[in-house]
Structures are given as structure tokens and as C-alpha cells.
Amino acid sequence: xxxxxYLAKYGVRIAVIVILCALVIGLVSSARGGRAGLLRNAxxxxxxxxxxxxxxxxxxxxxxxxxxxxxxxxxEETAALKAENAELREQVRSYAEMETExxxxxxxxxxxxxxxxxxxxxxxxxSWDASNYTSAFxxxxxxxSGVDVGDCVITEYGALVGQVIELGSDWATVRTVIxxxxxxxxxxxxxxxxxxxxxxxxxxxxxxxxxxxLASGAQILAGDEVLTSGSSASFPxxxxxGTVSAVVSEAGGQVTYGIVEPDCDLDQLSQxxxxxxxxxxx
Numbered sequence: 001x002x003x004x005x006y007l008a009k010y011g012v013r014i015a016v017i018v019i020l021c022a023l024v025i026g027l028v029s030s031a032r033g034g035r036a037g038l039l040r041n042a043x044x045x046x047x048x049x050x051x052x053x054x055x056x057x058x059x060x061x062x063x064x065x066x067x068x069x070x071x072x073x074x075x076e077e078t079a080a081l082k083a084e085n086a087e088l089r090e091q092v093r094s095y096a097e098m099e100t101e102x103x104x105x106x107x108x109x110x111x112x113x114x115x116x117x118x119x120x121x122x123x124x125x126x127s128w129d130a131s132n133y134t135s136a137f138x139x140x141x142x143x144x145s146g147v148d149v150g151d152c153v154i155t156e157y158g159a160l161v162g163q164v165i166e167l168g169s170d171w172a173t174v175r176t177v178i179x180x181x182x183x184x185x186x187x188x189x190x191x192x193x194x195x196x197x198x199x200x201x202x203x204x205x206x207x208x209x210x211x212x213x214l215a216s217g218a219q220i221l222a223g224d225e226v227l228t229s230g231s232s233a234s235f236p237x238x239x240x241x242g243t244v245s246a247v248v249s250e251a252g253g254q255v256t257y258g259i260v261e262p263d264c265d266l267d268q269l270s271q272x273x274x275x276x277x278x279x280x281x282x
Contacts, residue, residue: 115158117278118278120275121145123141123145124271125138126140132205135175135179136176136179137176139171139172142167142170144170147164147167148164151275152239152278154274155272160239160242160263161272163234177242177264178262179204180200184196185231185232186227187229188211188218189219193215193218193220194229197260198213207261210259211244212257212258214257223244224243224244228241233280236278236279236280243261244258245259246258
């Protein structure tokens with residue numbers, strides 16, 4: 001790189017000096033005629049190697065400038081290829097995102113066909129709440145799209161994500177199913193024992209929530225599915241909340257509460273679906 005910079009700065013001067021030397025030698029040779037004297041002999045002895053040196057220097061300079069030109073061309077070509085490569089990678093990412101979204105919509109279509117009484121609105125997650133004491137995020141839809149406070153939020157396959165708690169014209173805040181202030185009526189196990197899914201700070205930090213207020217004598221097991229009971233006007237019945245991962249019991253065997261692993265993967269969420277309206281079961 002130093003040689004390249006040096007030649008770019010002084011290459012023309014070097015070429016001029018070499019050419020002048022060659023011209024001087026040529027003029028001296030042509031000015032002398034007749035019999036070769038001592039100086040003529042010396043001139044002849046020096047002329048041939050100098051001419052060769054001059055030719056070699058000019059060839060060298062031509063080669064160097066050719067190299068510099070090719071080098072600059074390669075730099076430009078490399079930059080163009082990098083830009084093209086970046087553009088192609090961006091296109092691949094865009095296609096992958098489109099395919100993922102299409103897959104979600106296809107899954108949602110199947111879910112919607114089973115729940116024709118649901119009115120659904122899709123939205124993107126814009127940002128997550130930065131607080132360590134809540135689990136909430138902001139979405140890209142609001143009242144202008146028919147969203148309202150209290151609306152239920154789900155994934156494309158009908159798993160409960162949370163509930164709208166704050167609203168703007170083109171945005172809304174969603175409290176997730178593991179948030180400390182979340183409360184959802186639930187049914188669990190083969191016998192559909194009634195209970196309540198409520199948030200707890202220590203469990204929220206582990207991505208879990210609590211199943212409590214179970215009916216007396218309720219028997220639940222790890223692996224039991226937890227569904228919404230439909231006891232609230234905000235949540236339709238039958239949405240999958242999660243699975244019981246552990247059961248905490250008293251010494252006498254009375255169930256105290258269950259720990260629930262949500263079915264939706266909150267860490268992977270980028271798009272959600274809001275149930276803006278549904279038929280309430282009698």
C-alpha cells in the first residue's frame with residue numbers, strides 16, 4: 001500500500017526524469033558525426049545499457065500503472081459485489097419473513113374456520129415493556145382497527161397470549177398471561193376443575209404463572225392442560241393457556257396450587273391476533 005501511494009504521488013516525476021535522460025543521451029549521440037573519438041566510444045559504451053535501462057524503466061512504470069489500474073478496478077468490483085450480496089441477503093430475509101407470516105395466517109385460517117364466532121385482528125409487536133416488574137408489550141393496532149381495552153390476545157393457533165390493557169388510536173399495550181396483574185378463569189384436567197390463573201412475580205421471572213383458587217378436592221397432575229373457562233366477558237372458553245408443570249400440595253394431599261407453563265412462547269412472539277368480538281356461551 002505504501003508503494004502504491006508513493007507511485008501515485010511521484011510516479012509521473014520518475015517517468016519524466018527517465019525520459020529526459022534518454023533524450024539527452026540521444027541528442028548527444030546524434031550531434032556527433034564522423035569518426036568515433038574517445039568520448040564517442042564512451043558514449044557508445046554507455047548508450048546501449050542506458051537505452052536498455054530506460055526501456056526497462058518505462059516497461060516497469062507501465063506495468064506498475066497497469067497494476068494500479070487493475071487494483072482500483074478490483075476494489076470497485078469488490079465493493080459492488082458486497083453491495084449486491086447485502087441486497088440479496090436482505091431479499092432472502094424478506095422472503096423468509098413473508099413465508100413465516102403466510103404460515104401463521106394459514107394456521108390462523110384453520111383456527112378461524114373452527115371459531116366462526118370470533119372476529120380477529122392481526123397486529124405486530126412493536127416493543128416490549130422495559131420494566132422488570134411487568135410482562136407487557138406494545139402492538140401496532142389500536143381503536144382505529146376496532147381494538148378495545150379488555151380484548152383477548154392469542155397466537156395463530158389459539159393459545160392465550162394476554163389482554164389489552166391500554167389503548168391508543170393506532171397502538172395498544174398488552175399484558176401477557178404471566179404478568180403479576182393477570183387473572184383468567186380456568187379449567188384444568190380431565191374433569192375440568194375450575195380455578196384461576198394468576199400472575200406471581202417470582203414465577204413471572206421464570207416465564208411461568210400460577211393456577212390457584214381450585215375447588216375443594218380438585219386433583220390435578222403435571223401435564224394437565226389449562227384452558228380458559230369463559231367465565232369472563234373478555235376471554236372466550238376453550239383457549240389453551242398452558243400446561244401444569246408442577247403441583248404444590250399440603251402434607252395431607254390437598255392441592256394448594258399448580259405451576260403453569262404457558263403454551264405460547266413469549267420470547268419468540270413477533271405477531272399476535274386480537275379477538276375483538278366473540279359469541280358469549282350461555
